[in-house]
Amino acid sequence: MTPDIKGFLLAATVKIVVVFSVWMIAIMLATWLERRGSAFMQDRLGPNRVGPAGLLQPVADGLKNFLKEETWPKWVDQPLFLLAPLMSFIPSLITFAVIPFAAPLPGFDFTLPLLGRFTYQGPIPMVVADLPIGLLFILAISSLAVYGIVLAGWSSASKYSMLGGIRSSAQMISYEIALGLSVITVFILSGNVTLSEVVAAQQRTVWFVLALTVAFVLFLVSAFAETNRLPFDLPEAEAELVTGYHTEYSAMKFSMFYVAEYAAILTMSALIATLFFGGWDIPFTRWDEGPPSVARCAATLLAFGTKTGFFLLFYIWVRWTLPRFRFDQLMELGWKVMLPVALGYITVIGLVVWGAERVGVALAPVLIGLNLVATAGLLWGLDRGRLLAGARARRAA
Amino acid sequence: MMREYLSLVLLAVFVIVNGVGMILISHLILPPRPTPVKQTPYESGMPPIGTVRERFSVKFYLVAMLFIVFDIETVFLIPWGVAFRQLGLFGLVEMLVFIVILLVGYAYAWKRGALEWD
Numbered sequence: 136m137t138p139d140i141k142g143f144l145l146a147a148t149v150k151i152v153v154v155f156s157v158w159m160i161a162i163m164l165a166t167w168l169e170r171r172g173s174a175f176m177q178d179r180l181g182p183n184r185v186g187p188a189g190l191l192q193p194v195a196d197g198l199k200n201f202l203k204e205e206t207w208p209k210w211v212d213q214p215l216f217l218l219a220p221l222m223s224f225i226p227s228l229i230t231f232a233v234i235p236f237a238a239p240l241p242g243f244d245f246t247l248p249l250l251g252r253f254t255y256q257g258p259i260p261m262v263v264a265d266l267p268i269g270l271l272f273i274l275a276i277s278s279l280a281v282y283g284i285v286l287a288g289w290s291s292a293s294k295y296s297m298l299g300g301i302r303s304s305a306q307m308i309s310y311e312i313a314l315g316l317s318v319i320t321v322f323i324l325s326g327n328v329t330l331s332e333v334v335a336a337q338q339r340t341v342w343f344v345l346a347l348t349v350a351f352v353l354f355l356v357s358a359f360a361e362t363n364r365l366p367f368d369l370p371e372a373e374a375e376l377v378t379g380y381h382t383e384y385s386a387m388k389f390s391m392f393y394v395a396e397y398a399a400i401l402t403m404s405a406l407i408a409t410l411f412f413g414g415w416d417i418p419f420t421r422w423d424e425g426p427p428s429v430a431r432c433a434a435t436l437l438a439f440g441t442k443t444g445f446f447l448l449f450y451i452w453v454r455w456t457l458p459r460f461r462f463d464q465l466m467e468l469g470w471k472v473m474l475p476v477a478l479g480y481i482t483v484i485g486l487v488v489w490g491a492e493r494v495g496v497a498l499a500p501v502l503i504g505l506n507l508v509a510t511a512g513l514l515w516g517l518d519r520g521r522l523l524a525g526a527r528a529r530r531a532a
Numbered sequence: 533m534m535r536e537y538l539s540l541v542l543l544a545v546f547v548i549v550n551g552v553g554m555i556l557i558s559h560l561i562l563p564p565r566p567t568p569v570k571q572t573p574y575e576s577g578m579p580p581i582g583t584v585r586e587r588f589s590v591k592f593y594l595v596a597m598l599f600i601v602f603d604i605e606t607v608f609l610i611p612w613g614v615a616f617r618q619l620g621l622f623g624l625v626e627m628l629v630f631i632v633i634l635l636v637g638y639a640y641a642w643k644r645g646a647l648e649w650d
Binding site: 143147148150151152155200201202203204205206207208209210217220221224225228229232263264265266267271291292293294295297301304305308309311312315316319320322323326327328377382383386387388390391462463466467470471474475478481482485486488489492 | 535536537538539540542543544546547548550551552554555557558559561562564565566570571572573574575576580583584585588591592595596598599602603606607609610612613614615616617620621624627628631634635638642647649
């Protein structure tokens, strides 16, 4: 092996192990934050006995699930019943691979006794795998998560699981369209699907939340539906379906669904931060775009963590703010509002970008102005009950 | 360029080994000891009535079919969006025609009640 390949393998392995461990700890903290945050919003204490402020509660829960007996109900389809938790666990933990989480580190060149020389030319990108297909990879792999839920629902041979499974299949595929259509406008502005290029494009111009506000709103709503979170948590609506698709699961297999759900939430938070809030970009300074250094890497990592953490909190905040949708309202929102708005928005952005380049005016101010108007119009339209039957009925009453 | 896929494969192997290992270790620590009551599907404590393998609303199939149509549209729009600046006016007009054709189908589906849930 040449020093170059050894250096690459070393960097890749270290990145994978470190990022995976940090990600698992972040998932544990997310479950802790969910329970403590929910408790805070409901004016109670939440878990506070295990470790300082209950921080070790997720560890205790994980250990408990390891030691519990797994149940195999009578009529389950055994291979699929076993495959389903893996099918939701694996995709949800692979998708973060393409999200860049910090500014690059400088390369290295050193020699170890016995192992020989390790080199890495150029900056080391702070992303597990800087794939040229970038975001397409996330769209492709996160679609696989629907299989885990549908298989779990079907193979459990329980009525609650079955209902949860088919509901979630319809919900997830409906909102996947809006999710896919909303990122096309990001591609138009960045001209690239690689996420590090999307971050670079935002550093050159403005954060896309300003330039593409409507796309951000569409993406945010779809992200909630894709991760099965309130107000779109119909697959596991506990008041109707016990816990939906994983009713029959226990012990470690249940734990895996749990981990997969929070991993999906974290990935979506990180993706929202990357696509619309500049990723690891620190606002109001160009210092972070300088040559690679450890200080820049640490500072941008902190910026990325802050943005992701905010959206994680936002998920919990929304959960205790909005009531659950009814299934027909959910499908109506997805098909009759999100889809036409997304298609129309792509057309508008396409025309504006082409027109601005033709006339030769600066793109960013035009887009920001357009989006202020469009977002205000959209929110006004939704609120006036012009698009949603529920609001219309409410006004009539 | 292919190197990046190598790190992805490494990660995938790592995650799969982790997932399978977790299930396996948990299974080895305490193998299932089934009893007839433990094996009953959960139905809020009642003995289960009938089977699960029954018919469900055809609406769900309809949604799946509509999804395929619009997802393929998304797939076509992605390369167009990426290459938008290079394509210029031609690409813009082509895609507008494409979107209009799809809107006709969408309007038809809406009109026929494919998007209604009652």
